[in-house]
Amino acid sequence: MVETKKIFSQKQVLSWMCILIAVLPLAIPNMNFHHVMIMFVIFAALGQSWNIITGFAGQTSFGHAAFFGIGAYTSSVLFWKYMVSPWVGMLLGALIAMGVAVIVSYPCFQLKGHYFAIATLAIGEIIQQIFVSWEYVEGATGISLPILPEGFLQLQFHQSKLPYFYIAYVLFVLVIVVAYGIEHSKMGYYLKAIRESQEAGEAIGINPTRYKLFAMMISSFMTAIFGSLYAQYILYIDPFMVFSLPLSMKIVLLTVLGGLGTLYGPIIGAAILIPLSEYTRILFGGTGKGIDLIIFGLLVVLVACYQPKGMIGLFGGWARKGQRTGGEKGE
Amino acid sequence: MKKIFMVLLAGLLVFSLALSGCAKQQVQQSAQPEQAKTPEEKVDVVKIGAIFPLTGSAASTGVKLKYAVETAEEIINGEHPELDMPLAREAGLPNLGNAKVKFIFADHQANPEVAKSEAERLIQNEKVVGLIGCYHSSATKPASQVAERFRIPFVAGSSSSAALTERGLEYFTRIAPNDDMETAFFFEYLKYLNATYDAGIKTIGVAYIDNEYGVHAAQMVDKWLKDKYQGEGFEKVVDVKYPKDLSNVDTEVQKIKAAKPDAIFHASYIGDITQFVKKYKEFDVVPKAVVNYCGGFQDPQFVVNLGKDADFFSGSNATAPSLFAKMDTLNKINEIYKKKSGVDFDGPALEDFASAMVIADAINQAGTIDSQKVMEAIKSAVFEAPYFVSGKIKFGKNGQNEYSASVMVQTQNGKYEAVWPVDYQTAEPIPTFPAWKNR
Numbered sequence: 001m002v003e004t005k006k007i008f009s010q011k012q013v014l015s016w017m018c019i020l021i022a023v024l025p026l027a028i029p030n031m032n033f034h035h036v037m038i039m040f041v042i043f044a045a046l047g048q049s050w051n052i053i054t055g056f057a058g059q060t061s062f063g064h065a066a067f068f069g070i071g072a073y074t075s076s077v078l079f080w081k082y083m084v085s086p087w088v089g090m091l092l093g094a095l096i097a098m099g100v101a102v103i104v105s106y107p108c109f110q111l112k113g114h115y116f117a118i119a120t121l122a123i124g125e126i127i128q129q130i131f132v133s134w135e136y137v138e139g140a141t142g143i144s145l146p147i148l149p150e151g152f153l154q155l156q157f158h159q160s161k162l163p164y165f166y167i168a169y170v171l172f173v174l175v176i177v178v179a180y181g182i183e184h185s186k187m188g189y190y191l192k193a194i195r196e197s198q199e200a201g202e203a204i205g206i207n208p209t210r211y212k213l214f215a216m217m218i219s220s221f222m223t224a225i226f227g228s229l230y231a232q233y234i235l236y237i238d239p240f241m242v243f244s245l246p247l248s249m250k251i252v253l254l255t256v257l258g259g260l261g262t263l264y265g266p267i268i269g270a271a272i273l274i275p276l277s278e279y280t281r282i283l284f285g286g287t288g289k290g291i292d293l294i295i296f297g298l299l300v301v302l303v304a305c306y307q308p309k310g311m312i313g314l315f316g317g318w319a320r321k322g323q324r325t326g327g328e329k330g331e
Numbered sequence: 332m333k334k335i336f337m338v339l340l341a342g343l344l345v346f347s348l349a350l351s352g353c354a355k356q357q358v359q360q361s362a363q364p365e366q367a368k369t370p371e372e373k374v375d376v377v378k379i380g381a382i383f384p385l386t387g388s389a390a391s392t393g394v395k396l397k398y399a400v401e402t403a404e405e406i407i408n409g410e411h412p413e414l415d416m417p418l419a420r421e422a423g424l425p426n427l428g429n430a431k432v433k434f435i436f437a438d439h440q441a442n443p444e445v446a447k448s449e450a451e452r453l454i455q456n457e458k459v460v461g462l463i464g465c466y467h468s469s470a471t472k473p474a475s476q477v478a479e480r481f482r483i484p485f486v487a488g489s490s491s492s493a494a495l496t497e498r499g500l501e502y503f504t505r506i507a508p509n510d511d512m513e514t515a516f517f518f519e520y521l522k523y524l525n526a527t528y529d530a531g532i533k534t535i536g537v538a539y540i541d542n543e544y545g546v547h548a549a550q551m552v553d554k555w556l557k558d559k560y561q562g563e564g565f566e567k568v569v570d571v572k573y574p575k576d577l578s579n580v581d582t583e584v585q586k587i588k589a590a591k592p593d594a595i596f597h598a599s600y601i602g603d604i605t606q607f608v609k610k611y612k613e614f615d616v617v618p619k620a621v622v623n624y625c626g627g628f629q630d631p632q633f634v635v636n637l638g639k640d641a642d643f644f645s646g647s648n649a650t651a652p653s654l655f656a657k658m659d660t661l662n663k664i665n666e667i668y669k670k671k672s673g674v675d676f677d678g679p680a681l682e683d684f685a686s687a688m689v690i691a692d693a694i695n696q697a698g699t700i701d702s703q704k705v706m707e708a709i710k711s712a713v714f715e716a717p718y719f720v721s722g723k724i725k726f727g728k729n730g731q732n733e734y735s736a737s738v739m740v741q742t743q744n745g746k747y748e749a750v751w752p753v754d755y756q757t758a759e760p761i762p763t764f765p766a767w768k769n770r
Contacts, residue, residue: 031455035448129574132541141494141543142443144472147480158480234444236473238543240575241443281445282452285385285438293386 010263014180017267018173025165032282034161038233040274041165041172042226047255047266048175049222052182054252055261057215058195059109060117062248063124067097067220069243071227073131076143076237079154086155090228097224098217100127105216109209112198121245128243142238145231155232164233171229175222179263182218191215195261257303259312268311272299374430377700379690380453382446382464382474383683385438389466392630392679393438396466396489398672399680400434403687405667407432415660416717417692424691426698432691435459439470446470450477460700461486461693463686466679468492469543475503484706486690488683491625492547496731502706504730506689507682508737510544510598510624513647514551517622518560520645520739520751521594524620528762532619536569536592538583538607540599545572548598548624568592577603584610594620597646601627605636612640612767619763622646622739629678634745642744643764647737649678649685649719651747653757654738660717681718682736689714689724720755 025037046068054060074096075089108119132140150157157163182188193201194208201208231237241247250273258269276299284291307313381400384393408431411419423429435457439446446465453459454477461484465471471490478485479500486504487495493509508516524530537552539545549570556567569590571583584607587595595618597604604627610616623646627633634641652675655662664684665676676684693708694700714724721734739751741760748758 032448032452035451039448132574140541140546141492142469142472144476144494144498147476234447234473235476236443236447236469238443238469240469240542278448281438281440281449285440285449 011180014176014263017264018176021172022169025162031161034165036275036278038161038165038168039278040270041168042230042233043250043254043274044267044270045168045172045175045226046223046251047258047270048172048179048263049219049226050251051255051261051263051266052179052191052222053212053215053219055255055265056182056188056191056195057212058191059212059216060113061120061216061219062117062245062252063120063122063127064219064223064251065243065245065247066124066127067101067223068227068230068247069127069131069237069239070097070100071224072231072237072242073137073143073227074224075228076145076231077137079232080143080145085153086228086232087153090225093228094221094224097220097227101216101220102213105213106209109212121248124243124245124248128239131239131243140239142236142241145235145237147235155229156235164229168226168229168233171225176263178218178222182215183263187211187214253300255310257300257310259310262310262312265310265312272311374427374700377424377427377430377432377691377694378457378459379432379434379687380437380450380457380459380462380464381434381687382437382439382449382453382462382470383466384441384470385436387441389441391632393466395672395674395677395680396683397436398668399676399684400436400463400687401671402664402668403684403691404432404434406664407688407691411663414663416688417715418688418695424695426695427700432694434463434687439465439467439474441467441470443467443469443473447473447477450474454478454481454483459483460702461690461705463488463683463690464490466490466683468495468547471495475500478502482706483702484690484693484709486686486709488686489625489679492543493551494543494547496729500730502702504689504709504726504732506685506724506732506736507625507649507679508647508735509731510548511551511554512731512735513624513737514548514555514596515559516647516735516737516739517596518555518563518565520622521565521620522563523751524760524762528760530593530619530762532593533564534566534568534590534592535594535596536571536587536590536618537567537596538571538573538587538599539597540577540603541572541574544624544626545598548596552596573603577606580606580610583607584614584616588614588616592618594618594622596622596624597626597628598624599627601630601632601636604628604633608637608640608644615767617764617766620645621764625678629740631674631677631747634742634747638745639770640767641742642770643742643761645739645741645750645760647678648740648747649681649736649738650676651738651740651749651757652676653740653746653748654720654755657755657757658718658720664718678737685716685719685724685736688716720749 025034050064071093074093075086078084078089079086104123108116111119148154148156190206190211198208254269254273255266259265280295383396407418410422423431437449439449462478463486465474466489468490471487475485479502484502489507491507491510493511496505521532525532537549539549569587569592571586573583621644628646629648655665668676692714693705696712697704697708710726716724719736720738721736723734725733727733738749738755740747741750743758749755750760
C-alpha cells in the first residue's frame with residue numbers, strides 16, 4: 001500500500017502531466033491543434049489560480065474575469081498607446097489586479113458563503129461596466145492591437161503558434177509550482193482549515209482575513225498574467241470578451257468538472273472541456289444547428305449527475321482500487 | 332452507472348483524439364497558406380470560408396446569412412441563364428476551367444476569440460483561398476486580422492463599423508455602407524424631408540446600444556454634426572446610451588420624451604428596438620422621424636413583433652421586398668433564396684450574398700487562386716451587382732465599397748417601402764408620425 005502511494009506521488013503525476021502537455025504540440029504539428037493546446041494551458045492555469053481562493057480557501061468567486069480583464073487591458077493599453085512591451089504591461093497588470101483584489105476583497109471577506117459569491121459576481125459586472133463606459137480604453141469598441149514584426153519582446157509570433165504555446169506553458173508550470181507550494185505549505189493548511197470551518201480556524205489562532213487576502217492576491221495576480229497573454233494572442237479585446245460572466249463561469253466550470261480543491265482538477269477539467277468545445281464546434285458548428293453546444297451541455301450534465309466531485313473522483317476510485325490490489329498482493 | 336459514464340468518457344476522448352488525428356493529416360508548417368496551384372494547374376474546387384454567428388444571440392440572423400451564401404453558391408455552380416449577372420450563366424468559374432466553388436461554414440458564436448480561431452482553421456486546415464463574414468463587427472476585426480497575416484482576401488458583407496476600414500489592412504474589403512456613410516445618408520434624408528415636405532426637422536436625439544456598433548454610430552453623429560450638419564441647422568438635444576442586457580427602457584424613453592427631439596437616430600438590435608417602440612407608444616413619444624442604422628429595424632421580425640405599431644419607422648437598407656418588382660434579377664435571386672430560407676432577402680443577407688458573389692467573381696477575373704492576384708482583382712475591378720440599387724460594387728483604397736448599396740426604407744402598412752432616393756421610390760415617405768391613438 002505504501003509502495004503504491006510512492007509510485008503515484010502527486011509530484012510525479014503532475015510532472016508526467018506537464019511532460020505530456022509539453023511534447024503533445026511537437027507530436028502533432030498542426031496549428032489548429034496548437035491553438036487548442038494554448039487555450040487548454042491558459043484555461044488550466046486560470047482554473048488553478050481560481051482554485052487557490054475557492055478550492056483551497058473555500059471562498060467562491062464568480063468574478064475572476066475582472067482580474068483577467070484588468071491584465072488584458074493593462075498590457076494592451078500600454079502597448080497600443082505607448083508601445084510599452086507587453087511583458088512590462090503583463091507585470092503591471094498583475095500588480096494592478098492584485099491591488100484591486102485587495103480593495104474589493106477585504107470588505108467582501110466579511111461576507112460568508114453565498115453572499116461572498118454574489119458580491120464577487122457583482123464586482124465583476126461593475127468593473128466590466130466601467131471599462132464599457134471608459135473612453136480612454138475605447139469603451140465598448142475594444143482595442144485592436146497593432147500587428148508588429150514577430151518577436152519575443154513584443155510578444156507576437158505570426159509564423160508559428162509554438163512560441164505562444166511554450167510561453168503559456170512556462171507560465172502554466174509556474175502556476176502549478178505556486179499552487180503546489182501553497183498546498184504543501186503552512187498557508188495551504190491554514191486555508192483548508194478556514195475552508196472547513198472558519199470559526200475552528202480562528203480558535204486555533206489563524207487570522208482568516210489575512211490568509212484569505214493572501215490567497216486572493218496570489219490568485220488575482222496569476223489570473224491577470226494570463227489575461228495579458230490572451231490579449232497578445234488574440235490581438236483584439238473588448239470588455240464583453242475579457243470581463244464577461246461566461247468567462248468567469250468557464251473558469252468555475254472546468255475546475256468543478258475536473259475536481260475542486262485538487263491540483264489535478266483544473267488540468268483534467270480543461271483537458272476535457274477545451275478540446276471538446278473546440279472540436280465539436282469545428283465538426284458541427286458550421287451546420288448552424290448548435291449540435292456542438294448540445295454535446296457540450298450533455299457532458300456537463302453527465303458529470304453533474306454521476307461525478308459531482310468532478311472527474312478526479314474517477315481517478316480517486318482507481319487509486320483506492322489500486323491501493324487495495326497492491327495491499328492484497330503484498331499479503 | 333460509473334461504468335456507463337466511463338464508456339461515455341472514453342468515447343469522447345477517442346472522438347477528440349480522432350479529430351486531432353484528422354487534423355494532423357492536414358499539417359502545414361508554414362504560416363503562409365498553400366498557394367501551390369498555378370493558373371495552369373487545374374483547380375476542381377475553390378474553397379472559400381464563411382464565418383457567421385450560427386449559434387448564440389444572433390443565430391437566427393446568422394442562419395439567414397448562411398442561406399444567402401448558399402444561394403450564391405447555387406447560382407455560381409449551377410447554370411442560371413435567366414439571371415443577368417456574372418457567374419450565373421455557366422456552371423462554376425469559367426476562367427478556372429469551370430471549377431466549382433465551395434463555401435465552408437464556421438460558427439463564431441458572436442465571440443471574437445472564436446472568430447479568430449475559426450479564421451485560422453479555415454485557412455490552415457481547410458485551405459480556403461478567401462474569407463467572408465462575420466456580421467458582428469467585433470468578430471470581423473480579429474478574423475480579418477488573421478486574413479491579413481496570412482495575406483488572404485477578406486470580403487465583409489454586412490459588418491458596418493467604420494473602424495473596420497480605418498485600420499489600413501491591405502486584404503480587407505467591405506460591401507455594406509459603414510455607419511459613417513449611413514449617418515451622412517440619414518442627415519441628407521432629413522434634409523430631403525425638410526425641403527420636400529416642410530417637415531421642420533431640426534433637433535435630433537440618438538439612442539444606441541453600449542457596444543461597438545452603437546457607440547461608433549453615436550460617434551459618427553457627433554462627427555457629422557460638427558463637420559457639416561450643425562452648420563445646416565441640425566442640433567443634438569439628447570444622447571441615450573443603454574446597456575447591452577436591457578430589460579426595461581422606461582428611463583431611456585422618458586429622457587427622450589423630455590428632450591422632444593424631432594428625429595431619433597437608433598442603433599439598436601431587434602430586441603431593444605421592439606422594447607423602445609412599445610415604450611414610445613406607452614409614453615406617447617411622437618417624433619417626426621425615427622431613422623435606424625442597419626440592425627433590428629431591418630429584421631422583418633420588427634414588423635412581425637410590432638404589427639401596426641411598426642409603421643412609419645425608417646432606416647437604411649440594402650433592399651426591401653417592395654423593390655423586387657422593380658429589379659428583375661433581384662426578384663429571381665430572391666426566389667432561390669426564399670426556397671431555402673422561407674423568407675425574403677433582407678439587407679444584411681443581400682450584403683453577405685454580395686460578398687460571396689464578389690469574392691468568387693474576383694477569383695474568376697484573376698483566373699487563379701493566388702491570393703495576391705485575387706486581391707488585386709478585388710481592389711481594381713468594378714463588379715456588376717444588379718441586385719443592388721447602385722448596380723455595382725467598387726472598393727476604395729481603404730477597402731470600403733464606394734457605391735452605397737442602401738436605400739431609405741420606411742414601414743408603411745406593415746411593409747418596407749423604399750422611400751428615398753427618389754429614383755428607387757416604391758412609395759412616398761410619410762414625413763411625420765401620426766399620434767399613437769390615431770393608428
